[in-house]
Amino acid sequence: MTIAADKPRLSREHMLELLRQMIRIRRFEDKCAELYTQEKIRGFLHLYDGEEAVAVGVIPVLESRDRIVATYREHGQALVRGVPMTAALAEMFGKQEGCSHGRGGSMHLFDRAKNFYGGNAIVGGGLPLAVGLALADHMRGAGIVTACFFGDGAVAEGEFHESLNLAALWGLPVLFVCENNLYAMGTALALSESETDLQRKAACYRIAAEAVDGMDVVAVEAAARRAVHQVRETGKPYFLECRTYRLRAHSMFDAQLYRDKAEVETWRQKDPILRLTTWLESNHLIHADELARIEAGVAAEIADAVAFAEAASWEPIGQLTRFTYAEPVATANR
Amino acid sequence: MSQPSQPGTVETTYRDAVREAIREALHRDPAVFLMGEDVGRYGGCYAVSKGLLAEFGPDRIRDTPLSESGFTGAGIGAAMAGMRPIVELMTVNFSLLALDQILNTAATIRHMSGNQFGVPLVIRMATGAGRQVAAQHSHSLEGWYAHIPGIKVLAPATLEDARGMLWTALEQPDPVLIFENVMLYNMTGRLAADAGAVEIDKAAVRRAGRDISLITYGGSLWKTLEAAAALAGDKIEAEVIDLRSLRPLDDAAIMASVAKTRRAVIVDEGWRSGSLSAEIGMRIVEQAFWELDAPIRRVCSAEVPIPYPRHLEEAAIPQVPRIVAAAKAALGRE
Numbered sequence: 001m002t003i004a005a006d007k008p009r010l011s012r013e014h015m016l017e018l019l020r021q022m023i024r025i026r027r028f029e030d031k032c033a034e035l036y037t038q039e040k041i042r043g044f045l046h047l048y049d050g051e052e053a054v055a056v057g058v059i060p061v062l063e064s065r066d067r068i069v070a071t072y073r074e075h076g077q078a079l080v081r082g083v084p085m086t087a088a089l090a091e092m093f094g095k096q097e098g099c100s101h102g103r104g105g106s107m108h109l110f111d112r113a114k115n116f117y118g119g120n121a122i123v124g125g126g127l128p129l130a131v132g133l134a135l136a137d138h139m140r141g142a143g144i145v146t147a148c149f150f151g152d153g154a155v156a157e158g159e160f161h162e163s164l165n166l167a168a169l170w171g172l173p174v175l176f177v178c179e180n181n182l183y184a185m186g187t188a189l190a191l192s193e194s195e196t197d198l199q200r201k202a203a204c205y206r207i208a209a210e211a212v213d214g215m216d217v218v219a220v221e222a223a224a225r226r227a228v229h230q231v232r233e234t235g236k237p238y239f240l241e242c243r244t245y246r247l248r249a250h251s252m253f254d255a256q257l258y259r260d261k262a263e264v265e266t267w268r269q270k271d272p273i274l275r276l277t278t279w280l281e282s283n284h285l286i287h288a289d290e291l292a293r294i295e296a297g298v299a300a301e302i303a304d305a306v307a308f309a310e311a312a313s314w315e316p317i318g319q320l321t322r323f324t325y326a327e328p329v330a331t332a333n334r
Numbered sequence: 335m336s337q338p339s340q341p342g343t344v345e346t347t348y349r350d351a352v353r354e355a356i357r358e359a360l361h362r363d364p365a366v367f368l369m370g371e372d373v374g375r376y377g378g379c380y381a382v383s384k385g386l387l388a389e390f391g392p393d394r395i396r397d398t399p400l401s402e403s404g405f406t407g408a409g410i411g412a413a414m415a416g417m418r419p420i421v422e423l424m425t426v427n428f429s430l431l432a433l434d435q436i437l438n439t440a441a442t443i444r445h446m447s448g449n450q451f452g453v454p455l456v457i458r459m460a461t462g463a464g465r466q467v468a469a470q471h472s473h474s475l476e477g478w479y480a481h482i483p484g485i486k487v488l489a490p491a492t493l494e495d496a497r498g499m500l501w502t503a504l505e506q507p508d509p510v511l512i513f514e515n516v517m518l519y520n521m522t523g524r525l526a527a528d529a530g531a532v533e534i535d536k537a538a539v540r541r542a543g544r545d546i547s548l549i550t551y552g553g554s555l556w557k558t559l560e561a562a563a564a565l566a567g568d569k570i571e572a573e574v575i576d577l578r579s580l581r582p583l584d585d586a587a588i589m590a591s592v593a594k595t596r597r598a599v600i601v602d603e604g605w606r607s608g609s610l611s612a613e614i615g616m617r618i619v620e621q622a623f624w625e626l627d628a629p630i631r632r633v634c635s636a637e638v639p640i641p642y643p644r645h646l647e648e649a650a651i652p653q654v655p656r657i658v659a660a661a662k663a664a665l666g667r668e
Contacts, residue, residue: 101448132411
């Protein structure tokens with residue numbers, strides 16, 4: 001990577017692509033919420049509404065050989081990474097054509113071909129995993145970066161501290177991406193952390209750290225370029241705190257008793273899609289028909305995904321115990 | 335073990351046999367490395383890894399912080415990225431700090447990812463009581479781990495298995511836990527000079543007999559063999575089954591023995607309630623009830639945290655007289 005590659009590309013086409021990807025996630029999840037009320041999608045469904053700028057700002061900066069570890073709110077990461085929308089939606093339906101064969105659901109999207117390592121529903125559980133992926137790369141001198149996404153809730157877990165310590169101690173190429181949306185489920189950051197400036201915690205472990213406006217996709221991308229470049233050059237970890245907000249509830253079961261409607265409204269004004277669209281419009285960089293074209297393209301992709309998921313098949317119950325162990329072993333086991 | 339000296343054998347200890355197994359694995363495969371608390375500079379808390387740091391260096395004999403969840407998770411990530419880590423947890427008591435990583439990540443990823451990712455990780459740990467180190471260092475929780483689908487659980491009781499199970503475990507595509515009973519490390523005996531890998535999916539008949547089956551594993555094997563010898567003095571020929579693998583259980587070997595002897599005593603250092611012995615007893619009832627001539631009996635640990643004073647510790651865990659008494663009771667010869 002050259003120094004020039006370190007800088008954001010502010011071409012019109014690039015900006016439109018950032019917008020398209022954010023709209024793609026937003027509309028996909030709007031459809032998911034609808035499908036949830038129709039009981040096509042069951043279980044927990046955690047939407048990324050408002051946080052799209054983080055995945056869209058960070059993931060395209062990574063190379064295909066780099067690895068990604070995500071959480072249970074990972075639809076955005078999966079889609080931007082290139083997990084096909086068809087396979088992602090079929091997974092949420094629980095169909096065997098899903099990206100995890102239907103065994104994982106919304107919280108466990110995996111895709112080996114995309115180096116996408118989940119989909120972890122244990123808060124903070126993915127951090128040690130990311131450290132280990134990076135340890136393997138470090139021991140083989142591979143020059144690969146592992147990006148680990150997690151929320152502010154994970155910061156309270158011991159594994160956050162264990163993982164940052166190990167990554168710093170051993171000099172491992174992990175990009176820690178903290179999606180600070182101010183709430184651990186329903187508990188505000190100020191109620192769960194003695195120090196609410198999260199990037200300072202990383203700094204305590206002697207990890208290069210910065211905080212960025214997570215509602216500004218251009219700022220996130222610029223920071224991600226600096227961060228990924230530094231991790232790849234030095235092989236050392238980097239902590240990027242993206243200050244963002246979840247405009248919807250934690251999950252579909254959440255009545256949001258813990259925050260004011262006024263607070264949510266304030267943040268709606270900072271919506272990353274609204275913000276980028278407004279900026280593009282005020283600078284005459286986007287025409288109404290281009291926006292319509294983006295929306296139409298996304299709508300068509302979503303319609304295809306819904307049709308695919310509907311038509312996909314249920315795994316035979318006879319295969320219930322498959323994938324507990326590697327196949328040859330499973331057949332010999334009880 | 336006091337076999338006479340035989341040609342082609344060497345005098346060794348259980349500890350040295352485990353060390354030789356680790357050495358061999360490190361030589362055979364450059365992807366293998368050992369990671370854990372005090373495995374390097376200190377030489378291993380049970381001196382198992384003594385000398386390996388000098389031979390293989392700090393990358394492959396990797397000292398970790400006291401950070402069980404973090405480095406166990408790092409082992410999972412490294413295994414998923416193609417390395418073959420051996421994670422050493424100092425004792426099963428401390429493994430509880432890593433239980434989330436073992437249960438929620440290592441055991442589930444293959445299933446949740448629809449078979450896209452496996453975790454070929456080996457975790458070794460010490461288990462068992464008898465060294466007067468009180469409750470937080472003395473428990474036998476391997477039966478708990480045997481409850482979990484997605485992992486394999488091994489209990490090497492002999493020098494051959496201490497030497498041979500590790501390599502076979504490292505060749506598995508799924509996570510394998512190896513439990514080494516603390517009372518066996520100093521056990522001496524003769525081992526074939528060319529001893530190597532052994533199979534890990536079969537129980538072994540350590541003493542053949544026709545009157546009663548004594549079913550056990552790990553540190554209790556030697557007490558059970560001693561009990562069998564005492565029973566032989568009373569013209570009772572006990573068959574001693576060494577389970578070797580606690581998950582999966584070798585049902586066929588258990589049922590074959592019970593079908594022959596028609597009576598069974600299970601000797602398990604775990605607590606009786608909800609124990610592995612309960613599982614084995616129930617399997618016998620399910621599969622061989624009509625073969626039985628007497629109720630199944632169990633010799634387990636007393637339902638108490640393992641105490642510190644020697645006399646209480648000895649009273650808490652299975653001992654030869656209790657095994658003898660249980661066998662005689664099953665035979666109606668109290």
